[in-house]
Amino acid sequence: MNRKLIITIIVFSFAMLELLAVRQGQINAANKMAAQHREIEATNEKLNKLKIQIEKACAPSELQPILVQADELHEQQ
Amino acid sequence: MNNSNNIAPRVALLFIAIVTLLMGSSLYKVAQLKVSPPDKLANATGSVTSTTRQLALRGKIYDRQGRLLAASRIGIKLFVDAKEIQNVESLSLTLGEILSIPPAEIEEELRRKATKRYIVIKELLNDTEVNAIKEFKKHTAQRQCVGLEEVLVREYPHGGIGGPLIGIVGTDHKGLAGFESIFENVLAGTPGKFVRIRDTKKNTIWVSPIGLTPKTNGENVQLSIDVVIQEIAYRRLQEEVIRCNAGGGRILVVEPQTGEILAMADVLNHRDGWTQQPEDANRKMDPRLGRNRCVTDPYEPGSTFKPFIWSYATQLGKVTPDEILQTPTLANGPYRTSFDRTIRDAHYYGPSTWKNVLIKSMNSGMAIVAQRLSYAQLQEALKRFGFGETTRVGLGGETRGIVTNPSSWGDWTQTSVPMGQEIAVTPLQMVQGFCAFARDGTVPQLKLKPSTDEDVMFIRKAITPEIAALTRQIMGQVMTEGTGRNSQSDLYALFGKSGTAQLPDAEGKEYFEDRYIASFIAGAPIDNPKLVVLCVIDDPDKSIGHYGGVVAGPVVRDVIEETLQYLRVPVSSEFLANAN
Numbered sequence: 001m002n003r004k005l006i007i008t009i010i011v012f013s014f015a016m017l018e019l020l021a022v023r024q025g026q027i028n029a030a031n032k033m034a035a036q037h038r039e040i041e042a043t044n045e046k047l048n049k050l051k052i053q054i055e056k057a058c059a060p061s062e063l064q065p066i067l068v069q070a071d072e073l074h075e076q077q
Numbered sequence: 078m079n080n081s082n083n084i085a086p087r088v089a090l091l092f093i094a095i096v097t098l099l100m101g102s103s104l105y106k107v108a109q110l111k112v113s114p115p116d117k118l119a120n121a122t123g124s125v126t127s128t129t130r131q132l133a134l135r136g137k138i139y140d141r142q143g144r145l146l147a148a149s150r151i152g153i154k155l156f157v158d159a160k161e162i163q164n165v166e167s168l169s170l171t172l173g174e175i176l177s178i179p180p181a182e183i184e185e186e187l188r189r190k191a192t193k194r195y196i197v198i199k200e201l202l203n204d205t206e207v208n209a210i211k212e213f214k215k216h217t218a219q220r221q222c223v224g225l226e227e228v229l230v231r232e233y234p235h236g237g238i239g240g241p242l243i244g245i246v247g248t249d250h251k252g253l254a255g256f257e258s259i260f261e262n263v264l265a266g267t268p269g270k271f272v273r274i275r276d277t278k279k280n281t282i283w284v285s286p287i288g289l290t291p292k293t294n295g296e297n298v299q300l301s302i303d304v305v306i307q308e309i310a311y312r313r314l315q316e317e318v319i320r321c322n323a324g325g326g327r328i329l330v331v332e333p334q335t336g337e338i339l340a341m342a343d344v345l346n347h348r349d350g351w352t353q354q355p356e357d358a359n360r361k362m363d364p365r366l367g368r369n370r371c372v373t374d375p376y377e378p379g380s381t382f383k384p385f386i387w388s389y390a391t392q393l394g395k396v397t398p399d400e401i402l403q404t405p406t407l408a409n410g411p412y413r414t415s416f417d418r419t420i421r422d423a424h425y426y427g428p429s430t431w432k433n434v435l436i437k438s439m440n441s442g443m444a445i446v447a448q449r450l451s452y453a454q455l456q457e458a459l460k461r462f463g464f465g466e467t468t469r470v471g472l473g474g475e476t477r478g479i480v481t482n483p484s485s486w487g488d489w490t491q492t493s494v495p496m497g498q499e500i501a502v503t504p505l506q507m508v509q510g511f512c513a514f515a516r517d518g519t520v521p522q523l524k525l526k527p528s529t530d531e532d533v534m535f536i537r538k539a540i541t542p543e544i545a546a547l548t549r550q551i552m553g554q555v556m557t558e559g560t561g562r563n564s565q566s567d568l569y570a571l572f573g574k575s576g577t578a579q580l581p582d583a584e585g586k587e588y589f590e591d592r593y594i595a596s597f598i599a600g601a602p603i604d605n606p607k608l609v610v611l612c613v614i615d616d617p618d619k620s621i622g623h624y625g626g627v628v629a630g631p632v633v634r635d636v637i638e639e640t641l642q643y644l645r646v647p648v649s650s651e652f653l654a655n656a657n
Contacts, residue, residue: 002085002086002089002090003085003089005089005093006089006092009092009093009096013096026283027282027283030281030282030283030284031281031282034273034281034284035281045150045151048134048148048150049150051145051148052145052148052150052232052234055144055145055148055234055235056234056235058144059234059235059236059238059304059308060235060238060304060305060308060309061235061236061238061308061312064308064312
């Protein structure tokens, strides 16, 4: 009877430890997901900023003076 | 044997006792931490959940080629919680160094608002400043008082080009003017929120599915506007307004086959010492808040209006293109109507064909034929081309122009309207009506979004395809033999008409004797029109030039040339032949 009780307690303890390990694994996964989500958001935002910068640099009003200069240079040559 | 039998139960009891004791002490510790945690752990055992708000990005606005006209990004705002400040001087000094703001200014602000928990120090930080602040927060005891907050920032990569057209958003990131306001329902996003369970280091350990509202970014909008054409139109208009010291100018570029608006610009030029120039108080606050005068402000079209009445009278059979009308010579001019009204022409050519009346822009000829039409027929002509009603293009503040009420219509109106007087139209109405000549006589629905083959539609049939082609051909001669000579292109065959109208005074009752509205409208290429362009120059300096063909015409020509080249439309064959 006592032997059975000891075995039950030991098995139960292992089961609880396993459950704790699973729970910790879940927490770690959630933590990692949140961190990766933040990273994705930050990268998207960086891309967004870059797109805006590229558009600014390629705006006709920016390119026009460069084209005029290039034409003048071409004519001089 | 007996001994060993006696030991086992004892060991078991001891084991159970130890396990029970350990579990009991664990439960006690949990209860103690929950009910009365020690000071050291009080912070860590506080609320373990926090609600995080997710900013939803507003939709982007693209031009017809997919170029970005407006986009939102997440910026960072710096604020200070005055209650948490330990040392104002050192905090001000550090923030001042990072943000390049005089520390004294920050200190004064912090002292003045010493009881406030949210003091904005800088609305928008750059990346370097954000990193420096984060670094500062890591190494200072005052980290609790400095906060960084995410805010939405609207960017307009093309700057002022098309500014009032695209519009602006307010501090709440909602559209206040232009396309930003028109497409608010589509562009606006819905912010999201989620509840997360944190550990003591504020790391997320769980996101609760309860209370999770995902953010929805706004939808993107693509416009019919082409930013390159917009830049061409804006630049050329601005140059001309400055060159002739005008009060302002407006320009519209439309693709006549689809009705798509490719460019629309409105420039104001404040001139010291001049009165009556167009004003717009909103533009002083922000140029993007200004009203779009292409949509809101009607003007008297002058002779640019003649083709509409010319074509309709011809279609009704009241006159034929080769019929000779008794227009006055220099000796017997000006022309006097049957009701004794004097109609003056810029030049007197003597009896002329109906065709020449349009080519030479003769008011007398228009008045002669107008008297052959009934009032109802002339009113029908205006209606067919869409004058007196809005274009329903969807731009805010659009007006219907001014058309005399049928009950007040008399002989005077009957002879004024065919010359483009006693009528006011918006530039939008003007280009919409003119598109009929560039098509098969039908008036298209103007559009702000690129159209597909399926949704091209016309709103009414104004004239027959034959009359449209004939009027176009006569307007081609306007460019070679008439008032459009100064504006003829060396690359493309244009068809168009100039107009010069007197400027009405502020009350709209009298006209200035020496102040004008010069306009020019044209389409090209004549055999397969791809563009219709209207330019209106408001109140040009007469000492520099005031005729539509001289002031507005060259702008239209340049815009057509540059735009057609950009659109890779081949140069007209006759010009190629001449060049060879």
